[in-house]
Amino acid sequence: MNGAEYIAKILKEEGVSWLSCFPSNPMIEALAKEGIRPIAFRHERGAVMAADGYARVSDRKNIGVVGMQSQAGAENSMGGLAQANADNVPILVLPGGNPLNMLFVRPNFSAVNSWATVSRSAEFITSPDQTGNVMRRAFHRLKSSAPGPVVVELPPEVVGLDVPDAGQNYQSPREVIGVPSAGDLADAAKTLVDAKDAMIWAGGGVMSADATEELRELAELLEVPVYTSLPGKSAIDERHPLAIGSGGLTTTGPARKWLQESDCMLAVGTSLTTTPYGQRFPQEKFLIHAVNDVNEMNKDTICDIGLVGHAKYTLQLLIDQVKGLIGEGGRETGAKDRIKAEKDAWWESWMPYLTNDSKPISPYRVIWELNQNLDKENSIVTHDAGAPRDQMAPFYTATTPHSYVGWGKTTHLGASIPLMIGAKKAMPERMCVAFMGDAAFGMSGLDIETSVRAELPITVVLLNNGIMATYPGGTPTAREQFGVTHMTGDYAQIAMGMGAEGIRVSDAAELPGAIQEAAKLNKEGKSVMLDVKTRNEDSRAPARFVEENTVN
Numbered sequence: 165m166n167g168a169e170y171i172a173k174i175l176k177e178e179g180v181s182w183l184s185c186f187p188s189n190p191m192i193e194a195l196a197k198e199g200i201r202p203i204a205f206r207h208e209r210g211a212v213m214a215a216d217g218y219a220r221v222s223d224r225k226n227i228g229v230v231g232m233q234s235q236a237g238a239e240n241s242m243g244g245l246a247q248a249n250a251d252n253v254p255i256l257v258l259p260g261g262n263p264l265n266m267l268f269v270r271p272n273f274s275a276v277n278s279w280a281t282v283s284r285s286a287e288f289i290t291s292p293d294q295t296g297n298v299m300r301r302a303f304h305r306l307k308s309s310a311p312g313p314v315v316v317e318l319p320p321e322v323v324g325l326d327v328p329d330a331g332q333n334y335q336s337p338r339e340v341i342g343v344p345s346a347g348d349l350a351d352a353a354k355t356l357v358d359a360k361d362a363m364i365w366a367g368g369g370v371m372s373a374d375a376t377e378e379l380r381e382l383a384e385l386l387e388v389p390v391y392t393s394l395p396g397k398s399a400i401d402e403r404h405p406l407a408i409g410s411g412g413l414t415t416t417g418p419a420r421k422w423l424q425e426s427d428c429m430l431a432v433g434t435s436l437t438t439t440p441y442g443q444r445f446p447q448e449k450f451l452i453h454a455v456n457d458v459n460e461m462n463k464d465t466i467c468d469i470g471l472v473g474h475a476k477y478t479l480q481l482l483i484d485q486v487k488g489l490i491g492e493g494g495r496e497t498g499a500k501d502r503i504k505a506e507k508d509a510w511w512e513s514w515m516p517y518l519t520n521d522s523k524p525i526s527p528y529r530v531i532w533e534l535n536q537n538l539d540k541e542n543s544i545v546t547h548d549a550g551a552p553r554d555q556m557a558p559f560y561t562a563t564t565p566h567s568y569v570g571w572g573k574t575t576h577l578g579a580s581i582p583l584m585i586g587a588k589k590a591m592p593e594r595m596c597v598a599f600m601g602d603a604a605f606g607m608s609g610l611d612i613e614t615s616v617r618a619e620l621p622i623t624v625v626l627l628n629n630g631i632m633a634t635y636p637g638g639t640p641t642a643r644e645q646f647g648v649t650h651m652t653g654d655y656a657q658i659a660m661g662m663g664a665e666g667i668r669v670s671d672a673a674e675l676p677g678a679i680q681e682a683a684k685l686n687k688e689g690k691s692v693m694l695d696v697k698t699r700n701e702d703s704r705a706p707a708r709f710v711e712e713n714t715v716n
């Protein structure tokens with residue numbers, strides 16, 4: 165058995181059921197022989213992002229695996245790795261390697277070297293007898309350590325050689341679970357109970373630790389509001405009376421109020437990384453930071469009490485401590501009433517934008533209609549970079565865990581399509597919706613064909629405004645004189661040319677029917693492009709509700 169065949173057996177033992185890829189890579193054939201399906205994307209970055217989408221909604225029960233060739237294939241993959249690394253998504257990345265004698269010779273691309281800043285770990289297999297050891301380290305990291313891309317580069321002459329019997333020593337590593345100390349938990353519980361106006365910030369780690377029930381229980385016990393980061397969106401049902409919404413660059417009015425004013429915050433399952441696509445809060449707030457990696461603490465935010473450990477078990481222990489202080493039945497703080505008043509006022513101020521019936525259509529109206537017409541518990545929705553992200557984050561109402569996939573630190577334009585193809589692979593019964601702009605389409609639009617070919621039907625809701633809405637600033641001359649942020653396209657037509665159904669929507673009144681038709685077509689196995697003629701509308705505040713820039 166050669167190295168690639170041995171790795172294929174290991175992946176099978178670990179429950180890997182598909183390989184996201186772009187040829188060539190030694191694992192494609194080796195896995196196919198094991199009955200594991202390779203799905204080729206139209207670009208390596210998309211292949212990585214699909215593995216990411218699959219892993220994100222699989223909560224560390226399954227990991228995404230992706231392979232590409234050395235040099236060009238590896239060079240093309242960087243954006244996908246960067247995104248998964250920034251959002252701490254566990255994927256196994258298996259680039260075909262350079263031959264060992266080329267590894268450190270200029271100008272050959274070394275994935276291990278070049279990906280050091282966009283992965284949790286990166287190594288190449290140095291000799292066949294190390295295959296089992298390398299793979300055990302990789303799966304230990306994927307299961308138990310701080311999540312992120314784990315890279316194993318496959319030099320061709322190493323994985324092409326027979327693995328000696330003594331080297332076939334792979335033993336599936338068991339998940340290791342850590343919890344914070346009893347003293348720190350007691351301090352954290354007392355601080356939360358004694359605070360004047362505490363809140364919880366929940367990140368994506370709450371979902372990947374399967375801790376959404378514990379999050380809700382603790383919030384209800386303490387009666388404190390829950391905010392979610394972009395990756396954490398859908399960790400709590402946003403219709404819950406204690407949910408104050410989610411945010412990246414933009415957020416809800418109630419979220420902003422508590423982020424600004426509350427005196428104490430429990431941040432759980434979140435890196436609290438400073439990013440333009442994450443909200444910030446005053447340094448004076450007392451911060452209890454619960455996360456599974458000590459290195460995420462005290463990065464750019466001062467941590468007052470650190471709780472290192474698995475989010476589910478940390479929250480369970482915290483719940484026990486809080487019950488010890490205030491009793492099994494919890495307490496009343498009046499937070500629910502205050503949240504309701506804030507939420508009602510905020511929604512009311514935005515209703516004119518959300519129900520606007522202008523032509524071209526307002527993107528807020530598209531979100532409103534998605535809110536009304538999707539079967540949310542059976543859907544997964546994601547945004548793309550640009551105005552679509554900033555418009556969706558506050559206004560799309562997420563319900564059950566993973567009914568929304570929030571993502572992004574640098575936010576790679578075009579990630580939404582491959583993310584949803586990967587999510588569909590993990591949850592085939594759900595309707596998977598990518599909400600993107602027309603510039604985003606250029607980065608990954610051809611993967612609509614991948615979704616058709618791989619029988620992973622998705623719906624793309626494309627805001628066709630002919631422009632990059634969030635780029636009026638910085639480039640006024642280039643924009644006005646040379647149209648640098650303008651573009652055109654008949655995206656329904658392009659999608660039809662790739663085997664999907666294309667539906668054009670130019671009137672807001674057509675939206676409900678079009679969304680329902682897309683759901684029906686997805687159920688029948690067809691991918692759908694809703695090409696929605698929208699107006700150029702910036703996302704950041706009603707004051708920037710710019711009709712004069714509309715180019716359609």
Ligand SMILES: Cc1ncc(C[n+]2csc(CCOP(=O)(O)OP(=O)(O)O)c2C)c(N)n1
Pocket residue numbers: 549550551552574575576577600601602603604605627629631632633634
């Ligand atoms: C790979 C990559 N390059 C550049 C950007 C910067 N960027 C963010 S949004 C955006 C334009 C988005 O335009 P579009 O998709 O049409 O959406 P709109 O804002 O017009 O609704 C750009 C260039 C990015 N996020 N990712």
Ligand SMILES: [Mg+2]
Pocket residue numbers: 601602603627628629630631632633
């Ligand atoms: Mg646009």
